[in-house]
Amino acid sequence: MKVPSLRPHKFLKQIQKILLLLCWVGICSIQAQNYEWAHGIGGTDFDAANDVAVDASGNVYVVGNFRSTNVDFNPSAGNTANLTADVIDVFIAKYTKNGDYLWAHKIGGANTDDGLNIAVDANGNVYITGAFSGTVDFDPSAGGVANLNDGDGTGFFAKYDTNGNYVWAHNIGTSSKGIAVDASNNVYVIGDFFGTLDFDPSTTNTANLTASSIDIFFAKYDTDGNYMWAHKIGGSGFDFKNGNSIVVDGSGNVYITGNFRGANVDFDPSAGSTANLSSNGDADAFFAKYDSNGNYLWAHKIGGTAYDGGVVITVDGSSNVYIIGAFTSSNVDFDPSAGGTANLSSNGNLDIFFAKYDSNGNYVWAHSIGGTNKDSGRGMTVDGSGNVYITGYFQGFDVDFDPSAGGTALLSANRSTSSSIYVAKYNSNGEYIWAYEIGGDDSNNGAGIVLDGQENIVFTGYFSEDNADFDPSAGGTTPLSNQGQYDIFIAKYCQSAPSGAGSITSSATTVCQSQTGVTYTVPAIANATGYTWTLPAGASIVAGANTNSITVDFSDAAVSGNVTVSGTNACGNGTTSTAVVVTVNPLPASAGSITSSVTTVCQNQTGVTYTVPAIANATGYTWTLPTGANIVVGANTNSITVDFTAASSGNVTVKGTNACGDGAISAALAVAISTSIAPAVSLTSDTNNNEIVQSTKVTFTATPSNTGTAPTYQWQIDGANIAGATNDTYVTSTLKNGETVSVIVTASEPCVTTPTASASLSMKVVSLPDQPFNLTGVSTLNEVVLSWQTTGTGNEAGFHILRSIDDSSNFVNIVTLGADIRTYTDIGQSPNTQLYYKVVAFNIAGETESAIFSFLLTGTNEELTNVYPNPFSNTFSVTLGPLFQDKVNVRLLNLQGQLIKDFGLLDTDALSQKLFDASTISSGIYILELVTNKHRVTVRVFKK
Structure with a gap:
């Protein structure tokens, strides 16, 4: 609680304030309000708020007037929303429940204009009322024109949507002071007028009312501003009546308050009926009730011989009636019943009164608050429990806000002539709960007060003190600086800590790392202006922070944990919700380096393996391969076998996968495909x-x-x-x-x-050719037929035939023969010649020689040897010469010296008697060889 500064020279008041401080800090059991926020808005001139309203979302709407230039209606640092008055202009402004600027508009012309009262319907549409002069454009939009002219009355009421866009505006009365809306968004207006005025704003109909002097009007219009009904309250004399406030209960009954002066003022507007009330002196307060059609139900006055007036009227859920105002009279009876008495007296110049009556207007209780100076009630509201909240201003020292007998709750302004703002709360029985001085003690005034859905207090007015403190808590200081004369203030306070949080619902209690857009919602917590959420490590709120529904993203490092929430407001934190256990399943870890069984891949190569170390948390593996490559073994594992069929060069990568998604992909392993070549x-x-x-x-x-x-x-x-x-x-x-x-x-x-x-x-x-051996020869007349043998290895390149005719040393190569020849006939030799022969086998390795064969060529036997017949057909016979004395070997050779037929070894005697059979041999020329141990004779024969 804020404690007014002590005056050292006023010892008694110091003691009183110390006692009050002890009460505030806990020795007394007193409910408290806690500061949430306050804003000062104004320029160098006079700027004042007259009323405040809230919508179902807790948004705050303010109406009033301002004179200054470049008034910044955006209280946030670094932002501006400047409006400039022409003379004195109306303003309406909207702020969030946290006091953040939404929009502000001015309405005014070249004269004086004032916004006096404001109401908001269930849809957030805004209704204001007040007074203007001259011609005024009620459409604040750029280029919009909605002019009203004071020739049709200087009161107005107007409607704007929740974004401040113009809907409609109408003239009404001389001055329109109060406005209300019912559950059907019908609009009720109260004020005063004189002369004859048309209360039907349509261009086709009239609803004229005529005042004899200054009379009260109250009227009803539908949500589109169409006329439904209008009534006046007045008398026949020259007097005055002021309608100040209007309210509607849940049944559509209408309640009004204000003041009147005069006799026989008729509060029953119906034709032929009267409900006259007469003031006791100067002006008396009144309050009255009518049904939804404006039919009179009852009316009462409150007053003495001096000035007394009702300023604000309100009702609770049971249609009990509450009014607040100011009075100066003594012995004012607040019990209107016959015989009932509930007298209150003003302590000085002007005192506050507030009172409660039941739905039928019967007295319940009434209290006065005031000192010897001026004190006034300007705003009032009631909560769902019937607790009463009031605001206004007071002057002087030691004003007791506890009306109970023996109770003391003193507030003091620092100067007797200055005015301080007060805010006070009383229970449904009118018993004191708390009261505070707010804003300092210069010229300050609380003008309007309202409760939001969490029964947070929002009130408004004006202040003129520099560094005005709007935090009533002990030791709390939240100063607002005045910019000039009067500045507007808007302030909000909480009364109760938030209720306990309910059960959290979630779009998912099992989530994945890196999952986004998970929502957690708790039912709206009563009295909470904010919400404190706790989340598992690695989770963060991406939408809805400080609200009852959040959207959460989980990072790739998030872990399992709990989600809880508690409501918060300036009064503290509510009970934390039951934890919702959130299981955070991990993403696969980042893939490591890929290894391969080869460094170069060939076109159409098969069986190439690629392997990555097992990836933590992976339940599968996604591989990417060059075009044309296919996994043939190990798909979805960390080791694959790949065939490259008509593949192109490219990269191999891998990442781990699981139900939560994919891990970070590996570094690419480049694969160059090479065309196969033939070695x-x-x-x-x-x-x-x-x-x-x-x-x-x-x-x-x-x-x-x-x-x-x-x-x-x-x-x-x-x-x-x-x-x-x-x-x-x-x-x-x-x-x-x-x-x-x-x-x-x-x-x-x-x-x-x-x-x-x-x-x-x-x-x-x-190798060296094999040595020829078994070199022999036979003669026929003048020729010698040689023959020889080899081992048959075939390594001869050929044979040289060497001959010597005089001795065995001077050999001459007489012929070179091929490797397949084993005989040679040396012709043209003279008989009786001694001949020497040898055969030399040769090849690239060298030569080998046969043994020397010597031969005496005589020619006798050849001449004396005869074959008959020659040519022969199948058989032939042989006649030998005289030299053949030994056995003779007879053989038939071909011209190459190859044996064709061996007729055997025969005696010479038997030879001459033998017929040789050659029937099996082929036709041709042959050599018949006859050989003894001394001689060899060859005869050429012909087979037919």
């Missing part, structure tokens, strides 16, 4: 046509192509690996004839059509 090798030797002499050292060289930079080699002989022969050359001197030397090259190039290539050389290895 080859050529094999050469340092020989001539791959032919060598036995034991010659040979170097073989392998020349590979398309086998990469580091191929390997394996040499073979006849298909068998040669140990240690693994270079690109092979050297040997141990080759044998006909052996095949091969090399197998294994490519280091990965992209080959086959991993190996081979080449071979078949080698001819030549």
Whole structure:
């Protein structure tokens, strides 16, 4: 509670204030209000708020007047919403429940205009009333025009939507002071007028009322401003009546208050009926009730011989009636019943009164508050429990706001002539609960007060003190600075801590890391102006912070935990809700580095493996591969086998997956697809046509192509690996004839059509030819037929026939024969010649010689030997010459010396008697050979 500053020279009042402080800080059981926010709005001139209203969402609407230029209606730091008055203009403004600026408009012309009262319907539409002069545009929008002219009355009432957009505006009365709306959004207006005025704003109808002097009017219009009814309250004399306030109960009954002076003022507007009341002196207060059609139900006056007036009237849920005002008379009876007496007397100049009556106007209680100076009631409201809240101003010292006998609740202004704002609360029985001085003690006034849906107090008025403190708490200081003469203030206070939070509902209690848009909602908490949520670590509110419904995003590091909420307001925190357990399932961890079974991939290669370390929290794996590559084994695992079929180069990546989504993707592993090539090798030797002499050292060289930079080699002989022969050359001197030397090259190039290539050389290895042997010869007249033999290895390149005719040393090569010839006929030799022969076999390796064969050529036997018949058909016979004395071997040879038929070894005697059968041989020319141990005779024969 704010404690008024103590005066050292007023000791008694110091003691009183200390006692009051002790009461406020807890020694007395007194409910308190807590400061939420307050704003000062104004310029260098006179600016004042007259009334305040709230809507169902707690938004705050204020109406009043201002004279200053560049009045900033946006109280937030760094923002402006300036309005400038022409002379004195009306303002209406809207703020959130937290006091944040929404919009503000001015309404005014070249004269004096004033906004006096405000109401808000269930849809947030705004209704204001007041007075104006001249021509005024009631449409504040840019370019909008909705002019009213005071020739039709200087009172007005107007409607705007919840965004401040103009709906309609009408003239009404001379001055319109009070406005109210019912549950159907019908509009009720009260004020005063004189002369004859039309209360039907339509252009086609009239609803004239005529005042004899200054009379009261009250009227009803539908939500579109269409006329329903209007009544006046007045008398016949020259007097005055003021209608100040109007309210409607849940049944549509209408209650009004104000003051009147005069005799026989008729409060029953119906024709033919009267309900006259007469003032006791100057002006008396009145309050009256009418049904929803404006029919009179009852009316009462309150007053003495001096001035007394009702300022505000309100009702509670049971239609009990509450009024507040000011009076100066003594012994004013607040009980209007016959015989009832509830006298109150003013203590001085002007005192506050507030009173309660039941729905029928019967007295319940009444209280006065005041000192010796001026004190007035300007605003009043009632909560759902019937507690009464009042505001206004007071002057002087030690004004007791506790009306109970013996009770004391003193408030003091610092100067007897200054006015301070008060706010006070009483229970439904009128018993004191608390009271505060607000805003300092210069010229200050509380003008309007209202409760929102959480029974937070919002009130308004004006203040003129610099550094005015609007925080009533002990030690609290929330000063507002006055900008000039009078400034507008709007302030809000809470009374009760929020209720306990209900059960939280959620769109998901099992969520994933990185999940967004999860909502948590708790039913609206009574009295809460804000909401404090606790969330699991890593969760953050992205929408709805400080409200009862939040949207939460969970980061990729969020963990499981609890969600709770409690309501907050300036009075404290409510009970925290039961925790909602939220299970946060993790996303897969980031993928590590991919490894591969190969560094280069070949077109159409199969069986390539890619592996990533197991990813924490992953239940699956998503791989991306180059176009044309396909997983053949291990899909959705951390190790895959891939075939590349007509693939293109590209990247391999992987990420872990689970029900919550995907983890961070791995770094890309670049894959370059290479076209497969065919490996080859050529094999050469340092020989001539791959032919060598036995034991010659040979170097073989392998020349590979398309086998990469580091191929390997394996040499073979006849298909068998040669140990240690693994270079690109092979050297040997141990080759044998006909052996095949091969090399197998294994490519280091990965992209080959086959991993190996081979080449071979078949080698001819030549040794010295075999030595001819068994060289023999026979003669026929002048020729010698030689024959010889070899071992049959076939390694001869040919034969040289060497002959000597004088001795055995001077041999001359008489002919060179091919390798397949084993006989030779040496012709043209003279008889009786001694001849020497030898046969030399040769090849590239060298030569070998036969033994020397000597022969004496005589010619006798050839001449005396005869074959008959010759030519022969199948058989023939032989006649030998005289030299054949021994046994004779008879053979038939072809012209190449090859044996065709051996007739055997025969005695010479038997030979002459024998018929030789050659029927099985083919036709042709043959050599018939007859050989003894000394002679050899050959005869050319012909087979037919």
